[in-house]
Amino acid sequence: MNQYPLNPVDFYEDFLSFLRGIEKYGDKPAITTYTSEKEAVTRSYRQLTEDVYALAAAMREKGWQGWHVALAGENSYQWVVAFFASAVLNCPVVLVDIEQSVETIAQMLETADSQVAFASASAAELFAQEADMPKLPLVASGGEYGIPFTSLLEEGRCLLKEHDHFFDTLPAEENLAVIAFTSGTTSASKPVMLSRKGVLHNASSSVAMVATGERLFASLPFYHTYGLTCSVLGPLIVGTHLCINGSLKTMMRDLRLFQPDTMMTVPLIVEMVHRRLAAASQERGLEEELNHKARRRFLRREPEASVSEKLENLKNEIFPEMQIIISGGAHLLPEISLELKRFGIQTLQGYGITECSPLISVNRNQMNQPESVGVVVPGVELRFQEGEILVRGENVMLGYYKDEEMTREAMGDGWFHTGDLGYLDKRGFLYITGRKKNLIVLKNGKKVSPEEIESRIARLPLVKEVMAYGATTGQSADDVKIAVTVYPDPKEAGGMTSYEILNTLQKEIESINGHYPSYKQIQLVNLRENEFSKTSSQKIKRREL
Known part of the structure; x- marks a missing residue:
């Protein structure tokens, strides 16, 4: 490329x-x-x-x-x-x-x-x-x-x-x-x-x-x-x-006082900025233009959305100098990137891991594919082993402190095994599809990435947070069905009963299932009353289930 x-x-x-x-x-x-x-x-x-x-x-x-x-x-x-x-x-x-x-x-x-x-x-x-x-x-x-x-x-x-x-x-x-x-x-x-x-x-x-x-x-x-x-x-x-x-x-407060042109953060904060701007656009009667144009471009897989002069003027009232947000640490929905572009803010997503100092790849100012985590940074080599991303370069760790066995397990062949699954497209953009350890292994031998399921469910208006997993339903441990647990968005679900929320979600998920082969279809939907526990980098702790 x-x-x-x-x-x-x-x-x-x-x-x-x-x-x-x-x-x-x-x-x-x-x-x-x-x-x-x-x-x-x-x-x-x-x-x-x-x-x-x-x-x-x-x-x-x-x-x-x-x-x-x-x-x-x-x-x-x-x-x-x-x-x-x-x-x-x-x-x-x-x-x-x-x-x-x-x-x-x-x-x-x-x-x-x-x-x-x-x-x-x-x-x-x-x-x-x-x-x-x-x-x-x-x-x-x-x-x-x-x-x-x-x-x-x-x-x-x-x-x-x-x-x-x-x-x-x-x-x-x-x-x-x-x-x-x-x-x-x-x-x-x-x-x-x-x-x-x-x-x-x-x-x-x-x-x-x-x-x-x-x-x-x-x-x-x-x-x-x-x-x-x-x-x-x-x-x-x-x-x-x-x-x-x-x-x-x-x-x-500090964001407003300092008025930066660049912000480096995690998806949780990007979503806060997006919600603030989206709410302001709704107050000005501009919500329809924002959602329809940005989402239509996303559905057509166009890499960029055009800047709206009205929305950019609105952004300049709230975040006067903001031009670039660099996001990492977790997955950011591409629709959010495209909608922020309508306000005149470019969002660049990257990918890193502690063991790699951490940066492995990042989208660039003039090379930005919102669904990807960008292109590989200088001095870093990638290869793939059964879909797992392996990294080699001077940025890779010296090892785990005083733990030679764990170090050998992670990089005994000279390549650091990230545990992340992904692929490079023809243009050299890296895509993350899930975690190797999180794969749901079905009775027929098929493997499903829960992150792929979560990415689709997270786009539903009623969903604030979601976790997909394999739920054991039979007598044997490998007899599992794909399930999701959803924490509903309190604003979207206001005034609805749990039954109404669940009924609406199931109808929307049935529509999503129509785009999946039978083995990937979601069969169980559960609700939870509170947000999931998270790590300090705002990733959901999967061991909770």
Whole structure:
């Protein structure tokens, strides 16, 4: 497939080179956060790098160089500084998901051999008060526990004044940069080891593939590699101005205050933006034009929808500068992408996995197929084994920390086995069709991907969330029928009884069944009263059934 040229970008081998590289942006704004009073706090690239060097100097003085540094807390400027300072000192960084239980967090810290922790005020309180938490040296960005982040920063500034060449000699380079934990939907999290070159090259590849704007809104959790690599490292490499958001509660507020031209997020947030715009279009009497034109194009499989001047003017009132949304972490319905295009917002879907640093493929600004997850990024090779996607490249993990058996199982042949099923079309676009472990195996030997079923059911207006699975109906375990459990959309189902909802769904599903061969047809439909439990990347936990 002929691709247009990659965007020019610098590639770095280590984090000290990375920091020295971004110093060229000088007083250009690097990171903005907002206080509870809605006041913007902005640090330039010069201030960012100076803060990183200062913190690294203080950490080195305390003898923490080479230690395993745990980062626990909400997205913040301090989180970013602590990450870079640790990376400069060749300290493997342990990314801690603070949305997990105390027991799980403690297990993560111990599994990764964490030796010191940087934490937000809420996380620091957890470290100090919970008896099950490992007792580590603690640096806190607020609150009453641990060493204050600000005092450590000031200590480092003083050290740098005394020693002009503090970073002329550094400890031997450690290839291990990050220990990140997977957010699996069916099994316990696994500690993934990522290399310095792998993470940095993947970050550069992400911006080589997609040209973002000047102002990017970063709300993805940084303890996920998607948030770290793609929404922090990549944009900083090309001098982007980031707005860091650390809470869903303030996300829409910060979005309005910062007015970004680019947003990097997950489908859940894309759907929120879409619903806000769709509701506004309904209020203006423009809903019919939006739905009919965008959906008609989708049915004809046209890759793009045209921009509506009326809808774009409406978008400019709500999200004035928004032009691009990059979505990953889960499947995004192509209809949403096409409808957002009517408002003048281009949505680019990508595909990644923690073990691959994470980016594997992404749609490009001028090569966008909404039903796919894009084209493969530079330096990454793909092949398929019985439909499973296998990956090889410098972005692939070093292995699972201290678990050689699990590492051999995942990549014993030199290729990482993603567990995802998919295919490449003639143009080189990658399509994900499901998870190998989720396949529903029928008595006749046929295999059905539940994700394929879910994708069709999720388009029904009454459906907010859906999970497809094989329901055992006979005496043997392999005597199964295809079933779906649906959480109805409260707005669409308002005033309807459960019987009416179920009856309507069954009629719509009968119509869908008409497009499937008999072995793929849905035979059982169930309702649930609450949303499904989800991972921190907003994927439904399948083990619930």
